[in-house]
Structures are given as C-alpha cells and as structure tokens.
Amino acid sequence: MRLSKRTEYGLRAIVQLAKLWPTHYVQSRDLSKQENLPNKFLESILLALRRGGFLESKVGSGGGYRLSRAPREIVVGDVIRRLEGRLSARDTSTPRDTSPGEIAVHLINNRLTDATDKVLDNITLEELLEEVGRQGGSQQEMYYI
Amino acid sequence: MRLSKRTEYGLRAIVQLAKLWPTHYVQSRDLSKQENLPNKFLESILLALRRGGFLESKVGSGGGYRLSRAPREIVVGDVIRRLEGRLSARDTSTPRDTSPGEIAVHLINNRLTDATDKVLDNITLEELLEEVGRQGGSQQEMYYI
DNA sequence: CAATCACCTAGTAATTCGATCGGGAGGATG
DNA sequence: CATCCTCCCGATCGAATTACTAGGTGATTG
Numbered sequence: 227m228r229l230s231k232r233t234e235y236g237l238r239a240i241v242q243l244a245k246l247w248p249t250h251y252v253q254s255r256d257l258s259k260q261e262n263l264p265n266k267f268l269e270s271i272l273l274a275l276r277r278g279g280f281l282e283s284k285v286g287s288g289g290g291y292r293l294s295r296a297p298r299e300i301v302v303g304d305v306i307r308r309l310e311g312r313l314s315a316r317d318t319s320t321p322r323d324t325s326p327g328e329i330a331v332h333l334i335n336n337r338l339t340d341a342t343d344k345v346l347d348n349i350t351l352e353e354l355l356e357e358v359g360r361q362g363g364s365q366q367e368m369y370y371i
Numbered sequence: 372m373r374l375s376k377r378t379e380y381g382l383r384a385i386v387q388l389a390k391l392w393p394t395h396y397v398q399s400r401d402l403s404k405q406e407n408l409p410n411k412f413l414e415s416i417l418l419a420l421r422r423g424g425f426l427e428s429k430v431g432s433g434g435g436y437r438l439s440r441a442p443r444e445i446v447v448g449d450v451i452r453r454l455e456g457r458l459s460a461r462d463t464s465t466p467r468d469t470s471p472g473e474i475a476v477h478l479i480n481n482r483l484t485d486a487t488d489k490v491l492d493n494i495t496l497e498e499l500l501e502e503v504g505r506q507g508g509s510q511q512e513m514y515y516i
Numbered sequence: 517c518a519a520t521c522a523c524c525t526a527g528t529a530a531t532t533c534g535a536t537c538g539g540g541a542g543g544a545t546g
Numbered sequence: 547c548a549t550c551c552t553c554c555c556g557a558t559c560g561a562a563t564t565a566c567t568a569g570g571t572g573a574t575t576g
Contacts, residue, residue: 228480229476229479229480229483230532230533230534231533231534231535232533232534234476237472237475237476237479238470238472238473238475238476239472241471241472241475242470242471242472245471253551253552253553254552254553255552260470261470261472261473262470264534264535264536265536266535266536266537267534267535267536269553269554269555270535270554270555272553273553273554273555276553283552283553283554284543284552284553285541285542285543285544285551285552285553285554286542286543286544286545286550286551286552286553287543287544287545287550287551287552288543288544288545288551288552289543289544289551289552289553290552290553291553302479306479325383325387325405325406325407326386326387326390326500326503327382327383327384327386327387327406328383328406329503330382330383330386330499330500330503331374331379331382331383333499333502333503334374334382334447334451334491334499335373335374337490338374338487338490338491340490341486341487341489341490342483342486342487344486345482345483345485345486346479346483354475354478354479355471355475357475357478358471358474358475358478375563375564375565376564376565376566377564377565398520398521398522399521399522400521409565409566409567410566410567411566411567411568412565412566412567414522414523415524415566417522418522418523418524421522421523428521428522428523429521429522429573429574430520430521430522430523430572430573430574431520431521431522431572431573431574431575432519432520432521432573432574432575432576433520433521433574433575433576434520434521434522434573434574434575435521435522436522
C-alpha cells in the first residue's frame with residue numbers, strides 16, 4: 227500500500243513546518259520551493275490541513291502557515307487520515323446474511339486498517355522528526371517498538 | 372487503505388474454492404453466481420491466481436478451477452500481493468541527500484508495508500475460513516493474535 | 517460432432533488522481 | 547486610500563488507473 231501524492235506532499239510540508247516551529251509563519255510558496263512541490267496543489271493541501279486543525283494561517287503580507295500546536299501534540303495518523311480520503315474506511319456495518327467470501331474480505335479489511343492505524347497513531351510529528359534526524363534510523367528495520 | 376475490487380473478488384472466489392476443497396473442479400461461471408460477481412472480470416482474476424500457482428485448472432467440458440494445494444498451505448498475503456499490483460511497493464532505495472520530508476514519507480511507507488505484510492502473512496486460507504465460520508468472530512475486535 | 521469451458525486479446529466505461537486556472541477576500545504597509 | 551501580499555476556493559482538465567465487456571481459440575468430454 228502506498229500513500230497518495232496528496233498525502234505525501236502534505237506530510238512533507240508539515241514536516242518542514244514542524245522543523246521550523248515555533249518560529250513564525252511560512253508561506254506556501256516557500257514551502258513548495260523547499261520541498262519542490264507543485265505550488266497550487268500544495269495550497270489546497272495546506273488548506274485541508276488548516277481545516278483539520280493542524281495548521282494556523284495568517285493572510286496578508288508576512289502571512290503564511292504554522293503548526294497550530296507543538297509537534298509532540300500532533301499525531302501523524304490524524305494528519306494522514308485527513309489527507310487520505312479512503313484510509314480508515316473501516317466497514318462499520320457487519321454484514322450478517324452475506325457470503326463467506328464477503329465476510330472474509332470484511333475481516334481482512336478490518337485487520338489491515340487496525341494494523342495501519344496502530345502504526346500511524348503511535349507516532350507524533352516530534353518523534354517522526356527525531357527519527358528522520360537519525361537519517362532514517364541507520365536505514366534498518368529496528369523500528370516497531 | 373482499501374483493497375481493490377479485483378483483489379476483493381479474487382479473495383471471495385478463493386475462499387469459496389477453499390470451502391469446497393478438495394472436491395473437484397468448480398467452474399468460473401458457478402463461482403461468479405455464488406458470489407454474485409461479474410463473470411468475465413472474475414475469469415481474468417482466476418487466471419492470474421492460476422498463474423500465481425494458487426489454483427489448478429482443467430479445460431474442456433467438466434473442467435474448472437480448484438486449489439492447487441491445501442488451504443492451510445496458502446498464505447493470504449501471497450494471494451493478495453499477486454492481485455494487488457502495488458502492494459508491498461516498499462522503497463528499496465534509501466534516499467540519502469533528500470529533504471527531511473522525503474525521508475519522513477519513506478519511513479512511514481516502510482512502517483505501513485511492514486505492518487500490513489505482517490498481518491497478511493500471518494494468516495492462511497484455512498485460518499481465514501475458520502474465523503469466517505465463527506461469524507466473523509462474533510463481529511468484535513478480538514482479533515490480532 | 518456438438519456442447520462445454522478455460523484461455524487469451526483487446527477494447528471501453530467509469531472513476532480517481534494529480535495538477536492547473538483564475539479569480540476573489542482580507543490583512544499589511546506606505 | 548492604494549496596492550501589494552497571501553490565503554481562500556471552486557471549477558476544470560488530462561492522464562492514469564480501475565472495473566468491466568466482447569469475442570474468439572482450442573482443449574475436453576459425452
């Protein structure tokens with residue numbers, strides 16, 4: 227499974243903002259330059275993040291975006307779920323008089339979303355930044371608790 | 372994250388075949404009726420599963436498909452990876468001189484594929500059938516080992 | 517042979533995705 | 547007040563992906 231570009235760009239932007247926190251507002255234009263992202267596309271993503279309550283914005287000269295709270299208080303899973311429309315599309319309804327195949331699929335789906343949620347809800351922006359600082363944890367799989 | 376229809380249909384079909392194992396060949400037409408799936412679409416999926424070594428087929432009158440081995444020897448993860456083209460698209464390369472944002476995304480992606488692989492590689496068709504038999508485990512989240 | 521059924525190619529319909537366009541609206545600055 | 551600056555926001559568009567269909571080939575069986 228792979229994250230959409232929208233989510234990827236959003237993550238990259240918010241990581242930059244986390245690095246610069248709590249210094250003041252960064253403009254979307256600068257963000258798209260730093261991470262080399264399509265300007266207008268990024269704008270809409272930043273807007274979604276603001277609506278999600280992760281960012282604060284300020285219009286006018288000297289305006290821009292910044293995190294609305296400390297990186298340690300922002301859970302990566304919340305950010306990603308906001309951007310990735312379909313993620314966490316857990317079937318709330320448990321079908322009863324359906325075929326075994328459908329039940330099986332339902333079951334697999336739930337386990338998958340469970341597992342991904344567990345991963346994503348277990349890391350904050352601050353922790354993510356720390357791990358990135360260690361060059362991706364010496365690029366090995368020593369992760370998972 | 373959600374499975375594609377292709378994967379979903381393939382799973383549903385192979386679950387049916389697992390239920391009927393080791394009785395003899397089932398035709399794709401019957402399968403599509405039982406699970407109410409688009410006939411021709413399912414055909415191409417079954418073909419892929421056969422090429423993946425999960426199914427055996429027999430052409431001609433009285434032909435059809437069956438599992439190529441016992442349900443306990445078929446891992447769900449293998450089936451799904453065969454159908455879902457992109458899954459397990461783990462970035463093999465570890466980018467070095469890239470932005471923090473890119474490294475962060477890379478890291479998240481790896482953790483996600485790790486987690487999903489772990490879930491899917493930990494259940495066989497036989498186990499899946501058992502759990503389905505328990506009506507989806509009384510529809511609660513008592514799953515995960 | 518005549519019916520059956522897997523196999524195969526190709527093509528189309530529908531949706532999603534990535535990205536762009538083109539303006540507002542509303543604050544800052546001089 | 548004028549005019550930059552920057553966020554805000556809806557509409558749109560091409561391309562890729564996904565979902566699905568049509569139509570034929572050729573082995574197998576009764």
